[in-house]
Amino acid sequence: MSSAALAVTLTQTIPLWIGVKKGLSIEKVLEGLPKDSENRSACQSVLYTAVRQRALLQKLSSDLISRAPADDVLALIELALGLLSEGKEKPFTVVNEAVAAAKHSRKMVKAANFVNAILRRFGREKTELLVKAEKQPTVRFNAPDWWIRRYEAVFGEQTPEIFALQQKHPPMTLRVNTGKTSVEEAQAKLEKAGIPAERVGKFGLILLSPRPVKDVPGFLEGEVSVQDAGSQLAAELLDAKEGMRVLDACAAPGGKTAHSLELADVDMTALEIDPKRASRITENLDRLGLKAKVTVADAGDPKKWWDGRPFERILLDAPCTASGIVRRHPDIPWSRKPEDIAKLARTQGKLLETMWPLLANNGRILYAVCSVFPEEGPRGIEAFCARHPDAKLIPIGPEGENLLSLSPAEGPETPGSVWPATHDGFFYALLEKI
Numbered sequence: 001m002s003s004a005a006l007a008v009t010l011t012q013t014i015p016l017w018i019g020v021k022k023g024l025s026i027e028k029v030l031e032g033l034p035k036d037s038e039n040r041s042a043c044q045s046v047l048y049t050a051v052r053q054r055a056l057l058q059k060l061s062s063d064l065i066s067r068a069p070a071d072d073v074l075a076l077i078e079l080a081l082g083l084l085s086e087g088k089e090k091p092f093t094v095v096n097e098a099v100a101a102a103k104h105s106r107k108m109v110k111a112a113n114f115v116n117a118i119l120r121r122f123g124r125e126k127t128e129l130l131v132k133a134e135k136q137p138t139v140r141f142n143a144p145d146w147w148i149r150r151y152e153a154v155f156g157e158q159t160p161e162i163f164a165l166q167q168k169h170p171p172m173t174l175r176v177n178t179g180k181t182s183v184e185e186a187q188a189k190l191e192k193a194g195i196p197a198e199r200v201g202k203f204g205l206i207l208l209s210p211r212p213v214k215d216v217p218g219f220l221e222g223e224v225s226v227q228d229a230g231s232q233l234a235a236e237l238l239d240a241k242e243g244m245r246v247l248d249a250c251a252a253p254g255g256k257t258a259h260s261l262e263l264a265d266v267d268m269t270a271l272e273i274d275p276k277r278a279s280r281i282t283e284n285l286d287r288l289g290l291k292a293k294v295t296v297a298d299a300g301d302p303k304k305w306w307d308g309r310p311f312e313r314i315l316l317d318a319p320c321t322a323s324g325i326v327r328r329h330p331d332i333p334w335s336r337k338p339e340d341i342a343k344l345a346r347t348q349g350k351l352l353e354t355m356w357p358l359l360a361n362n363g364r365i366l367y368a369v370c371s372v373f374p375e376e377g378p379r380g381i382e383a384f385c386a387r388h389p390d391a392k393l394i395p396i397g398p399e400g401e402n403l404l405s406l407s408p409a410e411g412p413e414t415p416g417s418v419w420p421a422t423h424d425g426f427f428y429a430l431l432e433k434i
Contacts, residue, residue: 006097050082143333166326172210175227201420222288230423235259244312249299252277254284261290268292310360318348320369324425345375377427394430404428
């Protein structure tokens, strides 16, 4: 970005960064920026740069500042330190524009010299400060201590590798609407537009150079959508057939709903408790030329929305810690608390119990969470099956596994394989009512 624009971007990102540090999600704070704002993408980039280095910025600011300044000043310094640590912008530009941002703010003008001094000191001591900071696991992995311990319990010796992957920028993965075009045709269309893409899984393409969706050939026409390759497995595993009555119980933003409709003409009900998020389902379906009964309702309270007719397929993409998608949402480790895992596991169990009576005999329910924690995946499903002798697990994994746990991964695709090598972390279980 231009140097002049950087001062404005830093100023506009300050309240967003303060909001994230107070526990708000990135998605929530970005609602404060107009969608048509010319500077929106720049602010989003600066914010993500800071969030991906949150622990480092906390350490650096504590080492460089003996007495905490006002929130706005501290936020400005931390955002600038994030850019300086990342190293994509020229250091003198970052320092000058951070100082300019302070001078042009009535609240921060008196701190302009202080901002200048702190950032210039970092420039002189950068190597020493970064080496010192990296000795702390919280900085190295950009996560609280309790989160690191939970990952270690799940991944063991793989933990550093998983954290390293989640600190990288995520790939932009497309799902091809095979009702309108083939994966090969979509790939050729991208290549012709100068956008190289690689196959991933059965329906996916990874763009080697991410770009705004409006610039992706076929997006506006409904030929492709943005969806992680691991998430794309849901519609295929659900295996809804033509004419079936299908429920997507927690549907927003509608990617799995749409994919199921792309694969078969089903009678789809899509539930979402949040009206704003429900509108996103409708927007996505409209772009794709698909139809579903989108209902704003609580899946856990079916007496308010269910008509008594059983569903032959149910997708329960349950609320979870989202511990498998940190690469896309780096604020997650900081917005969660240790007790959230057990709390969400109880919610997931209740939802599964509520959905079971809604399922037809010989019908199937696909349980899904974007979490890597066993309490939210295999342990919950095993406990449910122990309580329900009429529940039969259907093998779904590449090796015939009943319980499919996908760790966050990135790697070369195996030619001809329908199982993606690059994906976020997910858990799936397919239950049939017998």
